[in-house]
Amino acid sequence: MNRRAFLEKNTAVFTAPVASTLPKVAATGPTPPDGVELSNSLDDGSASAARTMAGLGAYTGPWGPVQAAHLLRRALFGPTRTEIVTAAGSSMAQVLDGLFTPTPAPAPPVRGFVFDFTNVPMGETWVTQGWNPFSEGWRTLSLRTWWMAQMVESKTLVEKMTLFWHNHFVVGLDSIGDGRYSYRYLTLLRQNALGNFKQLTKDITVEPAMLKYLNGNGSTAGAPNENYARELLELFTIGKGLVTVPGNYTNYTESDVQAAAKVLTGWQDNGTTLSGYFTAARHDTSTKQFSSAFGNRTIADQGDQEYKALIDMIFDQAETARFLCRKLYRWFVYYTIDATTEQNVIEPMAQLLIQNNYNVAPVLRALLSSEHFYDAVNLGCMIKSPIDYIASMTRQLEMQRFFPPATDPAAYYGQWSAVMNQTGAQDQSLGNPPNVAGWPAYWQAPQYSELWINATSLRVRTQHFDILTGFTGYVHLLGGAVHFLKFDPLPLVASLPATVASKSDALIAELALLLLPQPLSPKQLLYLTNALIPGLPKFEWTKEWNDYVANPTNGVIQGGVRAKLLALIREMTELAEYQLS
């Protein structure tokens, strides 16, 4: 059953008995979802059957909070209200300019854990220190924790793309067990986050972390290791096509894997200089023959420059551009790529990528300003990954203010790691994809991102908010100041315009725009109103809120208003809609 037939057949409600058996089309499902009817279309009324054919052409429709929030939700980890309002008040081009603005490299991670028995003092960075068998675990945790904070702090596309590249050029940080390598690797990804795909592929190939992770460091002329060569072709660049005959994957063959492995021999990593290095004696100097997939090209010995020739050859194939563009599409738009999308979106993206010699920024900008991206059917359809869920909640609810200052490294790292660990509890351990293919939610058909939603992850997601609003919050005890990480909604709501904060309908609508990807139904508004002011007329919220504003330091009045706001926000975060972005 194709997707369109499914959608048409279920215009009122999906009635399949078990969610996991809901039919899905595969990655390149054939039928476009045209003819789709929207029963809760957006305010601008832009939804129409014809628009579902929308391609990469520039979006010229209305620009307001709905579109701005959509763009920022996909480009950042959960925009704040201020970011949405500012973006809605600017032009789309201005917003994109901001998202693509290069940002200075963040200060490196430091020692933040008291049990990290190392010679590095608390608060000092370890990234240039010698390898320490007792510290590398703590350093890696420090790095992953720091990374979480970077994602929350970021106001540009850089962090979303850094995570994209991590999921693309996977290195398992815990598995390589060297915080300094991991920091170098992440720095490379961050520096090239909006840069050149081809160059990044070259750099990552001889990056020590990757040499170690995929055994490139053990590949010699006498015993070439095919591991990296295979993943380079299958996962990092051109991708596996249809298997025509055993050993032929359309885009490349087994013999290409072997030839590429020979090209890549001779490289090792140096734990002292923290670099990849080439040893001519370990390199296979023969001329490597590639298959017809690559036009039967050969690569003669070029020593330490030879891997670049290999990568240039792979990037001469347009399929390499398409492969990356599909991944970008799934990262920013939706996982289903039907024939129409392939034709109207992926192919133009790929051509643009090639025209720009594999610079990704122009392609991303085209996608994020396309009529396809802003089409109503693409709003709110992405299931938040655990990292997106945790980071988004932190940003949207402006919780950074409740974290300890970076000047107290023990408390800062303690609390950020507690939050970061919530992603691992939902099977998306930051820095540790399960294998080199990356998290299955980005490639495993037919479920894709639905893999993120199960009984365990739903419980973790809810409990995270419950802990943040519980009696103690997350508690940091050891080293630095004792700290309780709790969410208090009062500063957030107090920062809203008085006419919004003091009116229950306006307040709920405002929070809905902030937290939910689509407008509330009347029934939901009623339900949420009842969470805020159970059984009371709406003016009572105004009265109680104004009472708080007039007596902002009265603990008893604070407590009453806070409890009601928490009840409201809790209910909003427990809506199924809150899982969507």
Next chain:
Amino acid sequence: MKRRHFLQTTAAATVLPTLLGGFSIQAYGYSPKLAALTNAATASDKVLVLIELNGGNDGCNTVISLDQYSALMAARANITIPESLVLRLTPATGLHPAMTGLKSLYDNQKLGIVQSMGFPNPDYSHFRSAEIINSGSDSNVVLNTGWAGRYLDGEYTDYPNGYPSAQNPDPLALTIGGTVSSSLQGPKLNMGMAITDATSFNQLVTGDVEPAPATPYGYELTFIRRMKSQSQVYGPAIKQAAAKAANLSPLYPAAGQNTLADQLKIVAQLVAGGLQTRMYVCNLGGFDTHLAQTLGGTNTTGGHAELLNKLSIAIAAFQDDLSRLGVQDRVVGMTYSEFGRRVRSNAGLGTDHGAAAPMFVFGSKVNPIIHGTNPILPTNAGVDDNVAMQFDFRSIYSSVLKDWFQVPQSTLDGIFGRSFPYVPVLLQSTASRSPLAKTSPNEAHRDVQNFSVYPNPVHDQATVTFEADGGHVQVLVFNHIGREVLRVVDRTLERGQQQLKLDVSTLAPGPYYCHVQEGSHVSARLLTVVK
């Protein structure tokens, strides 16, 4: 019923939310560890139903003081029910005419009334008052937990690990209607499971989810809703119970007409279906009647009459259903509201935020009397005048927990911070009863015997005299707005005549109420302080 029976099936918990019809379902449940400790074998079958009347119910027009009708007319003629239309329970006390169902329950000894329930220092904020009455705190103390949640958390610290289990398959408590009650908030986690409304309940039972648009968004939304529904750990237990019983009473209004009736209908079905859930919290909103609580004329129609009518119809139908289903002896219920309303009405045919108000206790096992006396109404009430508390709400909560679930006094003291006077709102036949519980079911509200305050008016010191029965006695002084200004005694006194010194030297001149409560007996005297 033994305490361990309650323990084995009630438990502390956390939030295990899922989405049902787009709305949250939260559950809390039982402790297998405790069940093992208590060697659980026999489940208790007692059920407590709490009905929250949101907004602050106007007690003076709900339970009407016929003995002070002229004071009522002086204070609120524009909304007062004609004397002849009041449903008389006793010569002195009657019900609003919209509550024929409750009148009938009273006549059949299935309804008790607790007069002037409240807390010592009223707060006119809905939020704060609801917080106080759900948390069980003092007025000047902010507790982030609910009284039921604290109790459950103390007993079942392990929740939610391992829940539900074969021994304890059912949720401990359910909020039906709206979001989970804050009375069920535990120290660490919210401990309630909420079923939003009848639609959500039906969806829980049938496995359907809310309709969603036919877009990728709607597609994923439906997927998530299904996953949430499926991961609702108590979904199967509720579904199973719902399948085992159907409502039998013809008295329920059609669905959608009376939200409280719709909620109680679900309670009756689940109780009869064998769900071992101990506590249900239901609610009826709209009691914040600042404006037009009557439509004038005879004042028997309008918003307040409609609410009281819904309350009465819902409880009467529920009680009828329980009886037909053969489970009426297992269930008691009580109503509560965050506050009552001012004695004096406003010009808009409404009433403003006040203090104490009556509550109803219903079921075949309640003590079917009027506890306490009619409130003393000022002969010419000013805008500030309030009904002073006769019964601290914590007296009622703790007495119900004690009698219905056999919770020991030491545990109750921990839950409520201290001991409160016992009030026999339920009929009990077990041995562990306080002397006061010997109250005959037919013994009507009895005044505190030989109660006097002398001299009166008083300058700085008076003597309070009365006969004590040997139980926990409260002697309190309230000002005219219902605020507690002196706590003379709050402890067990020996049986016999008491003479207590009352020092009013710190009080400003003016009218006060001196109030003595022991068990169901409450009396108050107007006390005038002069300087």
